[in-house]
Amino acid sequence: MSALDTALHGLRALIADGALRPGDRLPSEGELCETLGVSRGSLREAIRMLAALGVLETRHGSGSYVSELRAADLIGSLSLTVGLLPMAGVLELTELRRVLEPHAAALAAARIDADTIETLSGVLDEIEGSDDFEDHSRLDHAFHMTISEVAGNDALTSLIDVLRSRSRAYRIPDAGDAAELKLHSDAGHRAILRGLAAADPVAASAAASAHVAQTEYWVRRYTEADTHVGTEGPAVETD
Amino acid sequence: MSALDTALHGLRALIADGALRPGDRLPSEGELCETLGVSRGSLREAIRMLAALGVLETRHGSGSYVSELRAADLIGSLSLTVGLLPMAGVLELTELRRVLEPHAAALAAARIDADTIETLSGVLDEIEGSDDFEDHSRLDHAFHMTISEVAGNDALTSLIDVLRSRSRAYRIPDAGDAAELKLHSDAGHRAILRGLAAADPVAASAAASAHVAQTEYWVRRYTEADTHVGTEGPAVETD
DNA sequence: TGAAACATAGTTGTCATACGAATTTGAGGA
DNA sequence: TCCTCAAATTCGTATGACAACTATGTTTCA
Numbered sequence: 001m002s003a004l005d006t007a008l009h010g011l012r013a014l015i016a017d018g019a020l021r022p023g024d025r026l027p028s029e030g031e032l033c034e035t036l037g038v039s040r041g042s043l044r045e046a047i048r049m050l051a052a053l054g055v056l057e058t059r060h061g062s063g064s065y066v067s068e069l070r071a072a073d074l075i076g077s078l079s080l081t082v083g084l085l086p087m088a089g090v091l092e093l094t095e096l097r098r099v100l101e102p103h104a105a106a107l108a109a110a111r112i113d114a115d116t117i118e119t120l121s122g123v124l125d126e127i128e129g130s131d132d133f134e135d136h137s138r139l140d141h142a143f144h145m146t147i148s149e150v151a152g153n154d155a156l157t158s159l160i161d162v163l164r165s166r167s168r169a170y171r172i173p174d175a176g177d178a179a180e181l182k183l184h185s186d187a188g189h190r191a192i193l194r195g196l197a198a199a200d201p202v203a204a205s206a207a208a209s210a211h212v213a214q215t216e217y218w219v220r221r222y223t224e225a226d227t228h229v230g231t232e233g234p235a236v237e238t239d
Numbered sequence: 240m241s242a243l244d245t246a247l248h249g250l251r252a253l254i255a256d257g258a259l260r261p262g263d264r265l266p267s268e269g270e271l272c273e274t275l276g277v278s279r280g281s282l283r284e285a286i287r288m289l290a291a292l293g294v295l296e297t298r299h300g301s302g303s304y305v306s307e308l309r310a311a312d313l314i315g316s317l318s319l320t321v322g323l324l325p326m327a328g329v330l331e332l333t334e335l336r337r338v339l340e341p342h343a344a345a346l347a348a349a350r351i352d353a354d355t356i357e358t359l360s361g362v363l364d365e366i367e368g369s370d371d372f373e374d375h376s377r378l379d380h381a382f383h384m385t386i387s388e389v390a391g392n393d394a395l396t397s398l399i400d401v402l403r404s405r406s407r408a409y410r411i412p413d414a415g416d417a418a419e420l421k422l423h424s425d426a427g428h429r430a431i432l433r434g435l436a437a438a439d440p441v442a443a444s445a446a447a448s449a450h451v452a453q454t455e456y457w458v459r460r461y462t463e464a465d466t467h468v469g470t471e472g473p474a475v476e477t478d
Numbered sequence: 479t480g481a482a483a484c485a486t487a488g489t490t491g492t493c494a495t496a497c498g499a500a501t502t503t504g505a506g507g508a
Numbered sequence: 509t510c511c512t513c514a515a516a517t518t519c520g521t522a523t524g525a526c527a528a529c530t531a532t533g534t535t536t537c538a
Contacts, residue, residue, distance in 0.1 A: 003521060004287075015323050022325070028489060039522045041280055044490090048243075048284045049291035053320045060490050061529030071328035074320050081292045081313050084254050086261070089310035092394035099342045100335075155331035242492060267518060278493045283519090299519050300500030 003038040007046035010036040015055065015066060026056070026064040053077050072158035082166045087223045093163045094219060098212045100160050101144070105192060105208035106201035107151035117197050120146060124193060128186050136182070137168060143189060147196070147208075167215055170222060177218075184214055242277040246285035249275040254294065254305060265295070265303040292316050311397035321405045326462045332402045333458060337451045339399050340383070344431060344447035345440035346390035356436050359385060363432060367425050375421070376407060382428060386435070386447075406454055409461060416457075423453055 001009075011032075014020045026032065029047075033040050047064055050056040054077040058064040067073060082093070120143060127139045144164060148157040172178040188211035195204030240248075250271075253259045265271065268286075272279050286303055289295040293316040297303040306312060321332070359382060366378045383403060387396040411417040427450035434443030 012319070012323070030489085041283075041523090042521065044280075045284055045287045048288050050320075052288035052291045053316065055320050055323060058490070059530080061488085062531075063489065069323055069325060069328065071321075071324055071331045074317060074324070077292065077320075078313060078317070080251070081289075081294050081316075082310075084251070084294060084308055085310055085313070086308060089308065089394070092310045092392055095392050096339075096394060096398065099338055103338045153331055153334050155328070156335060159335065269518085280494090281492065297519070298501080300517080301502075302518065 003042040004045055007032075007036050007038045007043045008049060011046055011050060011056075015069075020066050022066050022068045024066045025062075026066070028063065052080070071155035075155055075158040075162060078162045079165055082162055085166060087219075090166050090219060091216070091223070093166055094212065094216045097160065097163045097167070098209060098216070100156060100163070101148075101212050102205040102209040104148040104151040104153075104156055104160060105195065105204040107153070108147045109196050109199055109201040109204040111152060112150050112196050112199070116146065116150060117193070120193055120196070124186070124189050127189070140185075140189075141168070147192070167219060170219060172218070172222065181218055185211075188214055242281040243284055246271075246275050246277045246282045247288060250285055250289060250295075254308075259305050261305050261308045263305050264301075265305070267302065291319070310394035314394055314397040314401060317401045318404055321401055324405060326458075329405050329458060330455070330462070332405055333451065333455045336399065336402050336406070337448060337455070339395060339402070340387075340451050341444040341448040343387040343390040343392075343395055343399060344434065344443040346392070347386045348435050348438055348440040348443040350391060351389050351435050351438070355385065355389060356432070359432055359435070363425070363428050366428070379424075379428075380407070386431070406458060409458060411457070411461065420457055424450075427453055 011026075014026075020026065026047075027035065029040055029043055033043050036043065038046075047056055047058065051058060051064075054073045055067055055069065056064050057067050085093070123139050123143045123146075127136055127143070130136055130139070141164070145157065145161060148160045151157070172181060188207065191207035192204055192211060195201075195207050250265075253265075259265065265286075266274065268279055268282055272282050275282065277285075286295055286297065290297060290303075293312045294306055294308065295303050296306050324332070362378050362382045362385075366375055366382070369375055369378070380403070384396065384400060387399045390396070411420060427446065430446035431443055431450060434440075434446050
């Protein structure tokens, strides 16, 4: 077994066995090097891997700490990489959204309160009144995240967030298309909100499903032309 | 910006911009150090982080390569860490399973062929005829993975696999309970297979939903007593 | 007495160098 | 043409050194 594997599995075992619990500070790097029998370089590589996966957090000058090990945080570690997926992968993820977002909407319909409905309605007012893509993207994100937060499962919220982050950043070159998309998008949002306001899980779920399906349609429509891997360039909501 | 961040974002940018495509070999570490202006140690830490997330693969003596960037692989990178979740997190994930597995079953019901049904039936025969927990776990896994593979979305399959890997490894101390669980589990499997064989998405979906609900019941039942974080020790299917 | 400033020790961040281990490449010969 | 083997290339690992940052305890001053 390589030194890196030794360090990686050694650290993981310390957490799995309960020797290190969420929030605990790890022994210093020098100490761990002796304990695990690897050099500091190999140890640090292992620490970085677990940090990338959301298991550890390192603070300069202080030490490394075990994270809170929340499911939402581990899922959130994907956000660094989903932006690198090619189009084919994005469509796979969109299918997941097609299951998860209706579920979140249904749960939210059963739990949402009047204040939140008011807030969401205000967000939609802003979206419909704005022509700025930056605003649109931000508010759209807020709308959907609020819904999944109300649903009450943080892991679900985090997963939806990660999946949505990828569909978000595609540009719609044609101005007419962009306008049409926004029209449908606004209508979709209102339909979801109606379902929530009526405390009707089935209606909210159906509206959310239709909304994702619409996203999928637009992503697919612009797939053939632009199969670029990157996420750079002017971003336009397809959502 | 720290040297590590420089290296990490530099590498990520090379991929996002398309300068490095799936399957490509990265420049040598020495070359990248000059390009990015960081030491070899910092560069290697960045490479490890991306490797942990499933974006890069390193081969000793050969070089580092960009992975195929399949959504399923990126999601699979979670498998190293979901085993560290405390019980509360497992229940969150089980709720996700409750949405995803019925969806997979419904899709599979619409696409499955006679040969696969035969195979699955054979797997269930084996499960029902075996008292060995090791066999049971392996065959149960094969049964469920086959279904989600038939569903045709690799990302979905990978996600279900990751989520299931956590519910799998809990021991049922009481022999009577274990027997009762297996009885229900076997019945649940048969119900799912009936739905698939009838090409009935609704029936398959409902059966899968009930199956996950049963898992959730057992996990919850043994939650209060055992909140241990680890995954070691004799593992018994709760599934 | 209280608080601010400072000194100190401990920890992570970064770099440079060296050498071992695995792979790849190409020259040489049968 | 194919095989063998040595050399070059590349990653894997270890060590040492110092900078940057943090935490803690002490001193100093109001």
